[in-house]
Amino acid sequence: xxxxxxxRRLAAILAGDVAGYSRLMGLDEEGTLRQLKAxxxxxxxxxxxxxxxxxxxxxxxxxxxEFVSVVDAVRCAVEIARxxxxxxASVPQERRIEFRTGxxxxxxxxxxxxxxxxxVNVAARLEGLADPGGIMVSRVVYEQVRDKLNFGFEDLxxxxxxxxxxxxxxxxxxxxxxxxxxxxxxxxxxxxxxxRPSIAVLPFANxxxxxxxxxxxxxxxxxxxxxxxxxxxxxxxxxxxxxxYKGKAVDVKRAARExxxxxxxEGSVRRSSNRVRITAQLIxxxxxxxxxxxxxxxxLADVFELQDEITKKVIAAIEPKLLEAEGLxxxxxxxxxxxxxxxxxxANSVFWRMTRADIDAAIVTLKKATERYPDYAPAQSxxxxxxxxxxxxxxxxxxxxxxxxxxxxxxxxxxxxxxxxAHLALGWAALLTRQTExxxxxxxxALGINPNFAAAHGHLGMVYGLDDQPDxxxxxxxxxxxxxxxxxxxxLFNTNLAIxxxxxxxxxxxxxxxxxxxxxRSSFTPGLRIYAASLAQKGEIKEAGQILxxxxxxxxxxxxxxxxxxxxxxxxxxxxxxxxLRRAGLD
Numbered sequence: 001x002x003x004x005x006x007x008r009r010l011a012a013i014l015a016g017d018v019a020g021y022s023r024l025m026g027l028d029e030e031g032t033l034r035q036l037k038a039x040x041x042x043x044x045x046x047x048x049x050x051x052x053x054x055x056x057x058x059x060x061x062x063x064x065x066e067f068v069s070v071v072d073a074v075r076c077a078v079e080i081a082r083x084x085x086x087x088x089a090s091v092p093q094e095r096r097i098e099f100r101t102g103x104x105x106x107x108x109x110x111x112x113x114x115x116x117x118x119x120v121n122v123a124a125r126l127e128g129l130a131d132p133g134g135i136m137v138s139r140v141v142y143e144q145v146r147d148k149l150n151f152g153f154e155d156l157x158x159x160x161x162x163x164x165x166x167x168x169x170x171x172x173x174x175x176x177x178x179x180x181x182x183x184x185x186x187x188x189x190x191x192x193x194x195x196r197p198s199i200a201v202l203p204f205a206n207x208x209x210x211x212x213x214x215x216x217x218x219x220x221x222x223x224x225x226x227x228x229x230x231x232x233x234x235x236x237x238x239x240x241x242x243x244x245y246k247g248k249a250v251d252v253k254r255a256a257r258e259x260x261x262x263x264x265x266e267g268s269v270r271r272s273s274n275r276v277r278i279t280a281q282l283i284x285x286x287x288x289x290x291x292x293x294x295x296x297x298x299x300l301a302d303v304f305e306l307q308d309e310i311t312k313k314v315i316a317a318i319e320p321k322l323l324e325a326e327g328l329x330x331x332x333x334x335x336x337x338x339x340x341x342x343x344x345x346x347a348n349s350v351f352w353r354m355t356r357a358d359i360d361a362a363i364v365t366l367k368k369a370t371e372r373y374p375d376y377a378p379a380q381s382x383x384x385x386x387x388x389x390x391x392x393x394x395x396x397x398x399x400x401x402x403x404x405x406x407x408x409x410x411x412x413x414x415x416x417x418x419x420x421x422a423h424l425a426l427g428w429a430a431l432l433t434r435q436t437e438x439x440x441x442x443x444x445x446a447l448g449i450n451p452n453f454a455a456a457h458g459h460l461g462m463v464y465g466l467d468d469q470p471d472x473x474x475x476x477x478x479x480x481x482x483x484x485x486x487x488x489x490x491x492l493f494n495t496n497l498a499i500x501x502x503x504x505x506x507x508x509x510x511x512x513x514x515x516x517x518x519x520x521r522s523s524f525t526p527g528l529r530i531y532a533a534s535l536a537q538k539g540e541i542k543e544a545g546q547i548l549x550x551x552x553x554x555x556x557x558x559x560x561x562x563x564x565x566x567x568x569x570x571x572x573x574x575x576x577x578x579x580x581l582r583r584a585g586l587d
Contacts, residue, residue, distance in 0.1 A: 007110040011066050012073040012141070013123040014053070016101045018061035019132035023540065027095065035097050036061065043083045044099075051076035056115055064123075066115060070105050070144050074173070077101045077135045078151065081175055084133065093508055094539075098133040102126025105140050118164070125164055129156075129519055130172075131512045139169025147254065151175065155244065155486060156520060170519075198261040200237040201225045203246040204278070205268040217269040218243070219345030220278060220303070224265070229452035237261060238454040238484035240352055256285030259485060263291075274300045304341075340373035344382060351386060354488045359390050370408070377416035384408035384425035392432065392526075405429055420446040420453050427456075431463055431568050439463050454484035458493045465499035468573040473500035491520035495527040502534050502580070503573055510534035518547070525555050529563065533580025544584035560586055 018024070024032045048055060048065055051072040056064040067073035080099065088096040104126060106119020126136040137145075142153055152174035158167035201224050206217035222239050229236045237259050245255055252264050267280035281293035298305070343365055351362035363386050369379035384405040391401035409425035416422065427442030440463055446456040461477035464470070477497050480487070487493070498513035514531030521527060528551040535544035552558050560578055569577055 008107055008117075009110065010105070011068065011108050011115070011119065012070040012103065012105050013108065013115070013120050014063075014065040014067065014073050014077060014101060014103050015120070015123040015127040016063045016065075016077075016099050017127060019098045019100050020540065021061040024095070024097065031095075032097070039084065039087065039097060043087065044080055047076050047080050047083070051079075056113065064115070064120070066108075070103070070141055071148050073103050074135075074137065074141065074145050074149060077103060078149075078173060078175065081133055081135060085175075100127050100130035100132060101135045102128070102130060102137070103135065103141050104138040105144065122164060122168060125168065126170065129159060129170060131515060132508075133175075134512075135173040135175075137171050137173060139171065142169075142171040147251075152258065156516075159519060198235040198237075199228060199263040199265060200242050200255065200259045200261045201228070202250060202255065202264060202266045203243050204266070204280075207268045207270040207277075208272065210271075213269075213271050215345045215349040216271055216342070218246075218349055219341065220269050221267075222345070222348065223304075226450075229450050235261070236452040236483075238452065238487060240454070240488050241484040241486040243352070244486035252283050253285050253288060260482070262286060271300070276300055276303055340369050340376035340379055343369035343372070344376075344379050347382065347386075351382075352488050356390075359386060362386055363390065375415055377412045377419045377422065380408045380415065381412035381419050381421035381425055384412065385421055385428070388425060388428050388432075402429065402432060418449055420449040420456065423449070424453070424456050424459060427459060427463075431459075431466070434568050434570075436463060436467055436568075436570060452483055454480045454487060455489065457483065458487075458489060458496065461493070461500070462496045465496050465503060466568055466573055467570045468503050468576070470500040470504040473497075473503075491517045491524055491527060494520065495524065495530060498527070498530045498534060499573075502530060502537070503576060507534055507538040511538055511540075522550075523554055525551060525558075526567070528554070529558075529567075529581065530577070532584045532586075533577055536584035537580045541584065548581075548584050548586055558586070 018036065021032075044063070045055070051067065052069065053065045053067045053072065053076055056066055058064075065073075065076075067076070081101070084097070084099060088098070102123045102125065104119055104123040106117065106122060108115045108117045108119045122138055126138060130136040136156075137153070146153060154172040154174055156170040156172055159170045201221055204217045204221045206214045208216075221242070225236060225239050225242065229238075241259060250266075252266070256262070256264050262285060264283045264285050265280060266283070267278060270277040276298060278296045279294070280296075282291045283289070284291055347362040347365040347369070350358045350365075363383065366379055366383035366386060369376065370383055373379060387401040387405040387408070391405070405425060406429040409422050409429060412419055412422035413426060423442045423446040427439045427446065430436075430438040430442060440460065443456050443460040443463065446453055447460070450456070457476045458480035461473040461475075461480065464473035464476065473496065477493050477500065480493050481490070494513045494517040498510045498517060501507075501509035501513060510530065511534045514527060514534050517524060517527035518531050528547055532544045532547040532551065535541075535547060548558075560581060563581070564574060564578070567574075
């Protein structure tokens, strides 16, 4: 007997639908159908044909398309998205037809004219993650097109989606949109950054042959970043974004392009017993030329001196006149600090994974550091920040953690008033006790110490959003994402961008940023709150109610009274938030 042969092939799959289709049909059934048919006839179908796509099927507002080339699939989606923007320019926001698109590459099963399989299912799930007018692609799509197309991608990490057994690596295509209403101010921020020497320090490779020494190599990189960041005439990409390239084969030009910098520093660390060897090279990414390279050998006790020496030489290679004018501020650390620094780096190596278990593990290590080295300020301030993060952003409002964090941050500032993390923690503690003016002062002090401190910009944006000052909030949040485009705290930045746009009555933008925040961290209760309120104010009551249900599972005590009592919105901003949550159905 012969079995029926299953027809399988590899293909690029595009799945698309109309965002808010049911709402649009409720507003104007005939007009919506007329518009959709016109868009299909005049833009969508011609673009699919132009890029050699085959329409497999349409389902009301949805479409499934097969492409032989993944590059063609992505180009087609981008051209349709840009074309829809032009067609929607004169259409009121509430009546716009906006497509959401997901693209995947995978093995499919063909049955007549239809197609099936995981390759199709993943594309459909990616479409569900996309913003209105947006495009989401799987990691395998990104890997195949990233060097062939001239637009950017935002890495959203791994997402768990319905009916797909494994998490999916997701990237959002950047269509160069600017949803900010304060574009001139944001442009000024970007212009100011572009006029300064810009650099990214990639994570140094661990050449010790011992995975247990990985944190040590990371620590060398982090301290060089810190040394450069404190110089206000440098624009330095934050540690959390530079470290997105850790463990990867990096094309320096591409990394520089993705991070928006001119210079890249890379290197390696070899530690053996009490000896350490550090190599470093500075590359001009525009030309690919090596500007400077050197090797440093020394005793482990000399490691801080070696770090500072590398930092000085990097600065001298880029801007010798500036070096003469200001010089490098010394870290003023002694060999006795090495044990404390070692523990701090171990904690940092796990903390920024930002899972609950990793944050708890980092706190254990940081507590050990503060007990053994009670006069080491960085361990005190980082522990304060970690406790605040666990208390608030993991959804567990622990009063003891808050009290401990305030005490630790105050102690860190006493030990070293030049520690920006101490002032960041003090600002956060002040915000949570509704001392908004004090919080703003502390965040500005942190930025005075380190003008390239992405977290301080992000938290300052949070304060201004909660104080109903959306324009100021967006300026600082934009700066945070400029300094650290791949930051693990991006879900926090997006939550605060949602708050800022919500306060400015820009509910479409608030929903878009709220959706991003929830996609990036579905357990983040502040993100769920602003997302539900934004959906309700936009008129999407059913979806807002579903988000509230999700919020109540995570935080059963959620109510209007609880939010008024426990969240640090100022009165005018609180009234706006409560209005949206009541409309969503919260009592």
